[in-house]
Amino acid sequence: MSSRVIASGIVALLLMAGSVRAHHNMSAYFDFNNRVTLSGTLGKVDWRNPHIELIVDAKDGEAVQTWRLEGPSPAFFRDRDISRMDFEGALGKPVTFEASRARDGSAWGLLRTMTLAGGKIVSACPQNC
Amino acid sequence: MKKYRTAMTAAVATLTAVVLLAPASLFGQSDADKAKARAEQRARGIALNRENNSQVLRLYDRQGKAVATINEKDFYNQPTISPDKTRLAVIRNNPETETQDAWVIDVATGKSTRITTASQRRELSRAPVWSPDGKQLAYVSLRGGTEALYRRASNGEGPEELLYKHPGFGMNLMGWSLDGRYLSYFTTDLSGGILYLLPLDGSGERKPVEAFRSTSTVQGARLSPDSRFLSYMSNQSGRPEMYVRPIDTSGTGAVSGGPWQISTDGGLGMGFWRQDGKQFYYLAADRGFMAVDVSTSDAFEFSKPKLLFRLPEGLGVSVGTASVSRDGERFVVAEPAQPRLQQITVFDRQGKMLRKLGEPGNYGQANLSPDGARVVAMRNDPKTNQLDIWTYDVATGKGYPITNDAEGQNAPIWSPDGKQVAYVSTTQRGMPSIYRKAWDGTGNAEQLFTYTPGAGMVLTDWSPDGKFLAFWTQVLVVVPLQGQSAAERKGIEWLREEYNVLHGRFSPDMRYIAYITDQEENGKLQLYVRPFDAAKPENPPPGDIVQVSADAMGMIGWKGDGKEMYFLQPDPKTADVYVMAVDITTTPTFKAGAPRLLFKLQGPVPGNPLQWKSASSDGQRFVFAVNVPAPAR
Numbered sequence: 001m002s003s004r005v006i007a008s009g010i011v012a013l014l015l016m017a018g019s020v021r022a023h024h025n026m027s028a029y030f031d032f033n034n035r036v037t038l039s040g041t042l043g044k045v046d047w048r049n050p051h052i053e054l055i056v057d058a059k060d061g062e063a064v065q066t067w068r069l070e071g072p073s074p075a076f077f078r079d080r081d082i083s084r085m086d087f088e089g090a091l092g093k094p095v096t097f098e099a100s101r102a103r104d105g106s107a108w109g110l111l112r113t114m115t116l117a118g119g120k121i122v123s124a125c126p127q128n129c
Numbered sequence: 130m131k132k133y134r135t136a137m138t139a140a141v142a143t144l145t146a147v148v149l150l151a152p153a154s155l156f157g158q159s160d161a162d163k164a165k166a167r168a169e170q171r172a173r174g175i176a177l178n179r180e181n182n183s184q185v186l187r188l189y190d191r192q193g194k195a196v197a198t199i200n201e202k203d204f205y206n207q208p209t210i211s212p213d214k215t216r217l218a219v220i221r222n223n224p225e226t227e228t229q230d231a232w233v234i235d236v237a238t239g240k241s242t243r244i245t246t247a248s249q250r251r252e253l254s255r256a257p258v259w260s261p262d263g264k265q266l267a268y269v270s271l272r273g274g275t276e277a278l279y280r281r282a283s284n285g286e287g288p289e290e291l292l293y294k295h296p297g298f299g300m301n302l303m304g305w306s307l308d309g310r311y312l313s314y315f316t317t318d319l320s321g322g323i324l325y326l327l328p329l330d331g332s333g334e335r336k337p338v339e340a341f342r343s344t345s346t347v348q349g350a351r352l353s354p355d356s357r358f359l360s361y362m363s364n365q366s367g368r369p370e371m372y373v374r375p376i377d378t379s380g381t382g383a384v385s386g387g388p389w390q391i392s393t394d395g396g397l398g399m400g401f402w403r404q405d406g407k408q409f410y411y412l413a414a415d416r417g418f419m420a421v422d423v424s425t426s427d428a429f430e431f432s433k434p435k436l437l438f439r440l441p442e443g444l445g446v447s448v449g450t451a452s453v454s455r456d457g458e459r460f461v462v463a464e465p466a467q468p469r470l471q472q473i474t475v476f477d478r479q480g481k482m483l484r485k486l487g488e489p490g491n492y493g494q495a496n497l498s499p500d501g502a503r504v505v506a507m508r509n510d511p512k513t514n515q516l517d518i519w520t521y522d523v524a525t526g527k528g529y530p531i532t533n534d535a536e537g538q539n540a541p542i543w544s545p546d547g548k549q550v551a552y553v554s555t556t557q558r559g560m561p562s563i564y565r566k567a568w569d570g571t572g573n574a575e576q577l578f579t580y581t582p583g584a585g586m587v588l589t590d591w592s593p594d595g596k597f598l599a600f601w602t603q604v605l606v607v608v609p610l611q612g613q614s615a616a617e618r619k620g621i622e623w624l625r626e627e628y629n630v631l632h633g634r635f636s637p638d639m640r641y642i643a644y645i646t647d648q649e650e651n652g653k654l655q656l657y658v659r660p661f662d663a664a665k666p667e668n669p670p671p672g673d674i675v676q677v678s679a680d681a682m683g684m685i686g687w688k689g690d691g692k693e694m695y696f697l698q699p700d701p702k703t704a705d706v707y708v709m710a711v712d713i714t715t716t717p718t719f720k721a722g723a724p725r726l727l728f729k730l731q732g733p734v735p736g737n738p739l740q741w742k743s744a745s746s747d748g749q750r751f752v753f754a755v756n757v758p759a760p761a762r
Contacts, residue, residue: 027318028559028582032297047627049603073603074627078650080250081164084627112274125274126251129298 030100030110039096047084069111072127093117170652189460193438205463210454218257229253242285256302304351313350322347349398354406362398368535371396401453410453414514416440443468443759468759480728492754493736498547501745505541529570540588559583576615592635599633634685656681677721683738689746704732
């Protein structure tokens with residue numbers, strides 16, 4: 001074992017220390033069989049561990065609802081050559097997202113994919129799928 | 130960076146000092162440079178992983194005699210034997226592309242035939258099952274974020290057929306019924322598990338039939354040859370056991386009878402029916418392949434399990450790494466190319482071995498008590514496959530069980546006075562908590578803190594004044610302990626950043642916390658120290674953030690007098706590990722000298738060093754669970 005392995009696989013190391021899936025049990029909070037696809041405007045990006053959070057003012061019919069989307073960790077995106085700048089550059093611009101809905105029925109979702117302005121598709125799978 | 134690595138090989142300690150004293154601009158890499166460095170480090174990690182952890186595929190007869198071996202080393206999972214026993218279907222994990230593909234391997238020649246081809250990173254295929262005639266394979270693939278069941282000819286020719294698109298996530302295909310009409314699979318999460326049957330005949334969209342739902346974890350659904358019974362593993366009794374229950378595939382009505390528990394001392398979940406329906410096989414908790422005589426001619430009847438043979442402890446077999454042929458004559462195991470066990474070993478600061486504790490076994494996370502007289506470690510019981518916390522007296526070697534249950538235990542640490550042990554225990558429902566118990570296992574465990582369901586917690590320290598715990602979950606969390614019950618205590622996200630914060634250890638005077646991060650984004654981990662204010666623990670107070678090492682891998686230790694720190698540093702070219710020391714001062718502010726090598730540990734060193742507390746408080750003794758070769762079969 002070396003830190004080379006560690007640096008490229010933090011979650012794997014968590015596994016070695018105990019039972020871990022992600023920061024918390026996604027299936028306890030989100031229904032993977034209840035997905036929603038909405039379009040709206042990206043309003044805020046919190047790019048921190050243990051998972052990023054995106055705020056989107058989404059249109060659901062005529063109504064606009066503020067959605068809170070939970071993504072994987074910043075390192076997940078970094079490994080896929082997606083940076084905070086990709087999201088911050090999309091602030092105030094239209095986005096389309098697919099998410100698994102929260103079990104409590106609120107406007108809270110586990111991000112699966114997001115299409116940014118300009119057409120770039122960011123996937124949070126398989127981590128969030 | 131190239132210069133740095135080259136010189137490291139020649140003079141580790143000296144050059145580490147040079148690097149640490151180098152101006153910050155040396156580390157001021159561009160994003161492209163960082164990405165390149167990360168890629169190089171990743172490639173090196175994968176190479177080391179291949180060298181140390183790859184597997185071979187071995188076939189055994191009913192007496193446990195190895196009769197064939199696929200010697201090509203790789204990362205294998207879920208090997209399954211074809212109905213005629215001439216081929217193996219297996220999942221190969223490619224860490225370079227982070228993909229998994231299904232392959233078929235000819236047992237006689239070792240020739241591989243690719244069944245799936247991942248077209249992009251993180252496409253994952255898994256759980257191959259053979260059709261009754263061996264001409265096809267069915268499997269699960271995750272592509273573009275969607276799981277689905279597919280089948281394809283087992284010779285790799287012809288197109289792939291989509292059988293069923295799964296709306297959720299986490300399906301595990303287990304069997305193809307002998308009449309060819311059903312695939313059986315299961316899904317499981319913290320709310321329990323569901324066993325499904327997918328009818329293959331008929332036209333139009335296929336719809337799975339929910340065969341059984343449980344609030345317990347249920348896995349490994351396999352139909353009996355006559356499709357009248359379903360075998361599965363469940364933890365409903367508190368530990369995994371094998372069960373059989375009747376099943377109605379016709380949809381004409383409910384069935385009665387069962388379920389029957391057919392394992393007696395734990396089952397790992399791999400149940401297999403012989404094709405004549407007269408015998409059933411499973412892997413027991415002690416790695417024994419068990420045979421159970423069964424009858425499905427009318428009502429289900431079964432005998433007491435009989436041991437066929439037992440795999441050695443060093444093979445570390447688990448669910449998904451073994452299976453049984455349909456005639457019950459062959460057993461395939463994906464086993465480590467270099468079987469190993471661990472030996473808890475105490476060293477002095479020159480690296481001289483002082484004492485070995487107990488017999489070699491499966492140990493991890495060995496931590497030394499403040500006075501160096503005792504060790505706490507995680508131990509996997511070879512008879513029950515249960516992972517528990519144990520303490521050991523260094524002088525006598527006597528062991529004391531701290532936990533003895535099927536919950537997931539991890540990350541044990543000592544209380545500041547060495548009289549208690551704290552650890553994380555996660556219930557089968559995924560609720561993690563921190564408990565404490567007397568060092569000799571007496572008395573009841575006291576719950577100190579409970580955290581987010583399903584969250585990973587790596588407990589790393591109990592502050593010298595006894596008033597705080599620290600754990601990391603990519604974020605460093607500090608838990609004040611005074612005056613509240615576990616339910617009322619709240620964790621403070623003391624350091625939550627874009628980068629990962631890993632490890633966390635209070636200084637003896639409580640004025641600092643040392644931690645490890647990947648904030649340089651160069652594929653390495655760095656050791657930092659920054660101020661901590663126990664009176665205002667909500668946030669790190671102002672003050673210098675000092676980088677102690679630019680390349681650390683864990684095991685932060687503070688000497689009790691506050692004059693020295695310890696950590697592990699990786700060898701840049703091998704899996705070996707350097708135990709490092711660094712002189713420090715803590716007043717008026719924290720300052721660190723140049724790290725120096727104390728001794729070198731032969732790698733790989735198993736476990737998670739981002740939890741270890743290996744050094745005694747006088748810095749004279751160190752403990753590690755080191756690898757030793759497993760005894761010959």
